Amino acid sequence: MNTFERNYWASCLDFINAFKHFSYLGVPLPLVCPYYLLVNENEAVLKKLEGKSTVMNTQITSESQIQALFDKHFAPFKKKVNNTKGKVVFYENVLRFPEQLMRANFTPSKCIMLKRKSKVYGSSSKNEIAVDSLEGYQKIQKNTINAYQRKAMVHFEKAKKHPIYSNKGFREKFIKQIPSMMIQILSAKNFFEKNQVSCLVTGTTNSSDTRILTLVAASKGIPSICLQHGVVMLEFGYLPRVATYQAVYGPSDIEWYKTKGLSDDSLKSIGHPRFDELxxxxxxxxxxxxxxxxxxxxxxxxxxxxxxxxxxxxxxxxxxxxxxxxxxxxxxxxxxxxxxxxxxxxxxxxxxxxxxxxxxxxxxxxxxxxxxxxxxxxxxxxxxxxxxxxxxxxxxxxxxxxxxxxxxxxxxxxxxxxxxxxxxxxxxxxxxxxxxxxxxxxxxxxxYPHKSGTSSAKLKALVDSITK
Structure with missing residues (x-):
C-alpha cells in the first residue's frame, strides 16, 4: 500500500466517521456516497492524498485493515439471513448479464430485472423476466432535499480543518450528490417493502444506488451477490465488500481480496456471465x-x-x-x-x-x-x-x-x-x-480458469445455494 492509497482510505473513513449522523431514513449519506467521485479530478485534494505529511484521523498501517474498518459501519445493516423466499432481483447498473443467458439459466417467473428508469413494466409472457423500476418507488418533497443540503453545509463548517473534506470542490460535489442519494434510499426502502425478494444480484456496490440497495436488502435479512464488473486495475472501484458474497473471476482475485481483509468464505470464483457470450x-x-x-x-x-x-x-x-x-x-x-x-x-x-x-x-x-x-x-x-x-x-x-x-x-x-x-x-x-x-x-x-460459457450456470448454482 502506497501513500496515496493509505491516505485515500483513511480520508474516506474520516469522512464517514465525522458525518455518520448525517443520515436519511437510517442510512448515513457519506457511507453510500461514491467517495472516488468526490476526490477525482480535484488537483488540490489529489495532491494532499499523495503527500506523506498529510495527517488523517483514521490510522491505517496495513492494507488488511481496510475491510474491517468499513465493516464497523456496515454492521448495523447486517441482519441474519432469514428471508430466502421470493424473487431473485437483478439490478441493471453495470450488471452486464446478457438477457438471453439470464432467461436460459433462471426461471423468468421467479426473477425481477430492476432498473433505475424504465418505460416498460412487468413482462409480456412467461418466458420474459418482469421489469421494475426504482423510479416508481420515489416520492420526496423538494423542500426536504433542500433542508438536507443546508444541513450538510453546517456539518462541513464544523469540520473545516480537515485536509481533504475542507476543500470547497469536495464539499460542492457531495452536496450535489445529496438529492440523488436521498431518492435512491427512499426508492430502495419502498421497493423491498412492497416486493418479496430472496436474493439481490448487482454488478458493483461502489455506486450510491447499488450500495444503498445492498445495505437496505441486508437490513431485511436478504442475501446479496456482487459480480466483479471488470479487472481490478484500480482498487477503489472494487473495495470495500458490501454484499454477502463477492463473485470474482478467479483465484488471483480471491488472493488479492484476501490481502485487503476479506474472508475466504465471502469470495466465490465463478467468472462473469457476460464472458459466456464469447x-x-x-x-x-x-x-x-x-x-x-x-x-x-x-x-x-x-x-x-x-x-x-x-x-x-x-x-x-x-x-x-x-x-x-x-x-x-x-x-x-x-x-x-x-x-x-x-x-x-x-x-x-x-x-x-x-x-x-x-x-x-x-x-x-x-x-x-x-x-x-x-x-x-x-x-x-x-x-x-x-x-x-x-x-x-x-x-x-x-x-x-x-x-x-x-x-x-x-x-x-x-x-x-x-x-x-x-x-x-x-x-x-x-x-x-x-x-x-x-x-x-x-x-x-x-x-480466469473457467471453461468457456459456464459462468451463468455457476451464478445460478450460487444463488440456489443461498435461497434454498
Missing part, C-alpha cells in the same frame, strides 16, 4: 464483418482500444502502422460520454480513414480480428478468452494506484509505441506464436 453469441461471419468495414481481406486486422484521455500513445501506434500500410485498423472507443471527449474527437479528425467500431458488439469485433492493442483494460482479458494475441500499452494515470493486474504479461506491456508495433508485426507475420499461447494459458489458469 462462445454463445451468433457472431458476424468473416465475410459480413469485412464487408461492414470495407476491409482489405488480404491484410490482417487489428482492433485498437483507445482511452478517452490518454490518446498520445495510440496516436503514435497508428502513425507507425500507417507508414507500413500492412494491416487493417479498427478503433474501439470507450462508451457513453467518454466517446465524445475532446481528445477522442481530435483523434477521429486526425485519422478520418480509419474504421471506427461505434456500437458494434465487442464480441463481434474480438471474434473477427487477428490481434488486439489496448491499454490495461478488461478488454485485454476478454481478448485472451477469445484466443487473440494482445499488445498492451501502459496508462500513465494509473502510476500511483495500479494493482498491476497484468504483471504476468509484462513482456507484452509497452511504454514505447515503436517497440509495440515492431513486436506485433513480427508475431503476426509468424505462422504461430507459441510463446504467447503459453503465456496466455498460464495467465488464464489463475485469473
Amino acid at each position: 462462445v454463445t453469441r451468433n457472431t458476424l461471419s468473416k465475410k459480413a464483418f469485412a464487408g461492414h468495414f470495407n476491409l482489405d481481406v488480404g491484410k490482417k486486422t487489428i482492433l485498437m482500444v483507445i482511452h478517452h484521455i490518454e490518446t498520445e500513445f495510440p496516436e503514435a501506434i497508428i502513425e507507425n502502422l500507417d507508414k507500413k500500410d500492412s494491416v487493417n485498423i479498427i478503433i474501439k472507443q470507450r462508451n457513453g460520454k467518454q466517446r465524445k471527449s475532446e481528445k477522442t474527437l481530435a483523434l477521429q479528425k486526425k485519422f478520418p480513414h480509419l474504421k471506427f467500431a461505434d456500437d458494434m458488439h465487442l464480441y463481434d469485433l474480438l471474434n473477427n480480428v487477428d490481434a488486439v492493442v489496448s491499454y490495461e483494460s478488461t478488454i485485454v482479458l476478454e481478448a485472451m478468452l477469445a484466443k487473440k494475441p494482445v499488445y498492451i500499452w501502459r496508462l500513465k494515470s494509473l502510476h500511483s494506484s495500479s494493482t498491476n493486474y497484468y504483471e504476468d504479461l509484462h513482456m507484452y506491456i509497452h511504454d514505447n509505441p515503436q517497440t509495440l508495433v515492431d513486436q506485433m508485426i513480427a508475431v503476426m507475420n509468424a505462422q504461430r506464436n507459441k510463446n504467447w499461447e503459453k503465456r496466455c494459458q498460464k495467465f488464464l489458469s489463475t485469473h
Whole structure:
C-alpha cells in the first residue's frame, strides 16, 4: 500500500466517521456516497492524498485493515439471513448479464430485472423476466432535499480543518450528490417493502444506488451477490465488500481480496456471465464483418482500444502502422460520454480513414480480428478468452494506484509505441506464436480458469445455494 492509497482510505473513513449522523431514513449519506467521485479530478485534494505529511484521523498501517474498518459501519445493516423466499432481483447498473443467458439459466417467473428508469413494466409472457423500476418507488418533497443540503453545509463548517473534506470542490460535489442519494434510499426502502425478494444480484456496490440497495436488502435479512464488473486495475472501484458474497473471476482475485481483509468464505470464483457470450453469441461471419468495414481481406486486422484521455500513445501506434500500410485498423472507443471527449474527437479528425467500431458488439469485433492493442483494460482479458494475441500499452494515470493486474504479461506491456508495433508485426507475420499461447494459458489458469460459457450456470448454482 502506497501513500496515496493509505491516505485515500483513511480520508474516506474520516469522512464517514465525522458525518455518520448525517443520515436519511437510517442510512448515513457519506457511507453510500461514491467517495472516488468526490476526490477525482480535484488537483488540490489529489495532491494532499499523495503527500506523506498529510495527517488523517483514521490510522491505517496495513492494507488488511481496510475491510474491517468499513465493516464497523456496515454492521448495523447486517441482519441474519432469514428471508430466502421470493424473487431473485437483478439490478441493471453495470450488471452486464446478457438477457438471453439470464432467461436460459433462471426461471423468468421467479426473477425481477430492476432498473433505475424504465418505460416498460412487468413482462409480456412467461418466458420474459418482469421489469421494475426504482423510479416508481420515489416520492420526496423538494423542500426536504433542500433542508438536507443546508444541513450538510453546517456539518462541513464544523469540520473545516480537515485536509481533504475542507476543500470547497469536495464539499460542492457531495452536496450535489445529496438529492440523488436521498431518492435512491427512499426508492430502495419502498421497493423491498412492497416486493418479496430472496436474493439481490448487482454488478458493483461502489455506486450510491447499488450500495444503498445492498445495505437496505441486508437490513431485511436478504442475501446479496456482487459480480466483479471488470479487472481490478484500480482498487477503489472494487473495495470495500458490501454484499454477502463477492463473485470474482478467479483465484488471483480471491488472493488479492484476501490481502485487503476479506474472508475466504465471502469470495466465490465463478467468472462473469457476460464472458459466456464469447462462445454463445451468433457472431458476424468473416465475410459480413469485412464487408461492414470495407476491409482489405488480404491484410490482417487489428482492433485498437483507445482511452478517452490518454490518446498520445495510440496516436503514435497508428502513425507507425500507417507508414507500413500492412494491416487493417479498427478503433474501439470507450462508451457513453467518454466517446465524445475532446481528445477522442481530435483523434477521429486526425485519422478520418480509419474504421471506427461505434456500437458494434465487442464480441463481434474480438471474434473477427487477428490481434488486439489496448491499454490495461478488461478488454485485454476478454481478448485472451477469445484466443487473440494482445499488445498492451501502459496508462500513465494509473502510476500511483495500479494493482498491476497484468504483471504476468509484462513482456507484452509497452511504454514505447515503436517497440509495440515492431513486436506485433513480427508475431503476426509468424505462422504461430507459441510463446504467447503459453503465456496466455498460464495467465488464464489463475485469473480466469473457467471453461468457456459456464459462468451463468455457476451464478445460478450460487444463488440456489443461498435461497434454498
